[in-house]
Amino acid sequence: MSTAEYLVALFSDASQSRAQILDAVRHTRDDVPDRGSSFFIHLSELCPVACLHCMYSSDLNRKTAKDSLSPAELEATIDFINSSRSEKLNITGGGEPFVKFPSILRLLERVDVPRVEIVSAGHWGRSPLRARQLLERMDEALGRNPHKPDVLLRLSIDRYHIEAPRPVRLEYYGNIARAWQQLKPAFDLGFRSIQPDRGSVDRALAAQIGAELQAVDDWNSRILLPDGASLPITFNVFRLSGKAAELRDDLLDGTLTIREYYAPFETGPQRLTLATTVNDAIRGTYAASPGAAVTLNSDGTFWIFAGTAPDRRLLFDGQTFDEAMAHFFADPITHLLVDEGIWELAGLVASLDPATHDAAVAKNDVASLVEDLLAPDDVRLAVTLLAAQRMLRDGKADIDERAAVSADLAAAVGAPDLLTACTAAIAGSRA
Numbered sequence: 001m002s003t004a005e006y007l008v009a010l011f012s013d014a015s016q017s018r019a020q021i022l023d024a025v026r027h028t029r030d031d032v033p034d035r036g037s038s039f040f041i042h043l044s045e046l047c048p049v050a051c052l053h054c055m056y057s058s059d060l061n062r063k064t065a066k067d068s069l070s071p072a073e074l075e076a077t078i079d080f081i082n083s084s085r086s087e088k089l090n091i092t093g094g095g096e097p098f099v100k101f102p103s104i105l106r107l108l109e110r111v112d113v114p115r116v117e118i119v120s121a122g123h124w125g126r127s128p129l130r131a132r133q134l135l136e137r138m139d140e141a142l143g144r145n146p147h148k149p150d151v152l153l154r155l156s157i158d159r160y161h162i163e164a165p166r167p168v169r170l171e172y173y174g175n176i177a178r179a180w181q182q183l184k185p186a187f188d189l190g191f192r193s194i195q196p197d198r199g200s201v202d203r204a205l206a207a208q209i210g211a212e213l214q215a216v217d218d219w220n221s222r223i224l225l226p227d228g229a230s231l232p233i234t235f236n237v238f239r240l241s242g243k244a245a246e247l248r249d250d251l252l253d254g255t256l257t258i259r260e261y262y263a264p265f266e267t268g269p270q271r272l273t274l275a276t277t278v279n280d281a282i283r284g285t286y287a288a289s290p291g292a293a294v295t296l297n298s299d300g301t302f303w304i305f306a307g308t309a310p311d312r313r314l315l316f317d318g319q320t321f322d323e324a325m326a327h328f329f330a331d332p333i334t335h336l337l338v339d340e341g342i343w344e345l346a347g348l349v350a351s352l353d354p355a356t357h358d359a360a361v362a363k364n365d366v367a368s369l370v371e372d373l374l375a376p377d378d379v380r381l382a383v384t385l386l387a388a389q390r391m392l393r394d395g396k397a398d399i400d401e402r403a404a405v406s407a408d409l410a411a412a413v414g415a416p417d418l419l420t421a422c423t424a425a426i427a428g429s430r431a
């Protein structure tokens with residue numbers, strides 16, 4: 001069979017062909033991460049606030065059969081987090097973590113990581129008493145943790161939270177800030193917002209709590225309280241994913257693109273770990289880590305953040321960290337993302353399937369970019385071939401000669417213009 005005929009045959013069943021290639025290509029690198037960097041855990045897909053810009057389209061309606069971890073699953077997950085030796089745990093995303101407040105307390109009691117960040121909408125600050133009660137319980141839980149991580153509670157504040165169907169009013173944020181000031185718990189308080197709201201929402205918040213605003217850099221400000229306490233506020237890009245996709249296009253005015261926003265951190269090797277900046281955004285002293293950023297969703301699935309093709313996600317069932325990394329790094333696509341970064345992937349998809357590329361990049365959301373770029377089966381197959389070609393060329397992989405596809409695959413990845421051939425094969429298979 002000629003290489004052209006082989007490619008046509010491959011793309012006739014793209015997902016089976018990709019599985020065969022994953023079986024046949026064996027990486028030879030010895031620098032697979034043996035530890036984590038940032039670990040993101042989503043405790044629930046539900047949220048009572050239901051913002052109109054929510055990237056998760058979250059509200060109180062269940063969208064999946066499994067919307068949270070059971071207590072036993074949470075204990076096993078904490079063991080996994082601890083064994084990952086991650087530098088930071090982010091309790092965030094998917095929905096509102098405070099919907100699962102006992103799980104937050106359990107994580108605060110047990111996790112063994114240097115830093116923890118909890119992101120919440122702060123809707124629970126409706127009354128000063130309730131705000132104080134929850135902060136007290138968090139402080140007590142943290143007091144029981146022998147590892148004493150540095151913890152930051154970060155409240156999301158922007159126009160959409162304040163104007164949501166069940167709004168988080170400015171005074172709720174004020175109630176939490178005042179309760180934090182009075183209680184002086186062993187964790188810090190901060191905020192996060194979106195770039196278009198810089199200079200408005202932060203100013204209103206400062207006025208609400210009798211504080212001053214101080215600019216730090218392009219992404220960060222500080223809210224200075226009269227007693228000298230400093231509350232960081234970070235401005236992230238505005239994303240047009242989830243429910244925000246239904247909002248007006250001009251909402252991207254006043255925000256950087258993700259390519260611009262993360263550019264200062266796209267240096268050197270281990271680009272994949274730069275994804276850890278997504279929820280840190282942005283410490284002044286960011287340094288790339290040799291670890292892998294892991295996201296574990298409330299349905300128990302997990303993957304390397306911005307480093308795993310959507311069909312390679314795992315369901316957590318007690319795997320060790322090394323077993324999980326071995327699974328993820330059995331995919332040439334993960335190697336491409338680690339070695340060359342998400343923009344290299346975006347460039348390939350722009351050639352293979354411009355419509356998929358444009359729709360993915362238009363969302364301006366680094367959390368969904370890899371998944372969206374690699375959503376079509378045939379694009380995933382093409383990128384697998386191209387990534388395998390680079391690994392073989394660079395001596396980072398070999399082909400298992402026992403694999404049924406080995407001879408044809410070796411010929412295909414040896415093709416001089418594989419990108420053009422794959423682009424034609426995708427067009428041909430869709431015609």
Ligand code: SF4
Nearest residue numbers: 047050051054095121
């Ligand atoms: S508070 Fe956060 S999770 Fe909830 S709807 Fe708003 S953006 Fe989504």
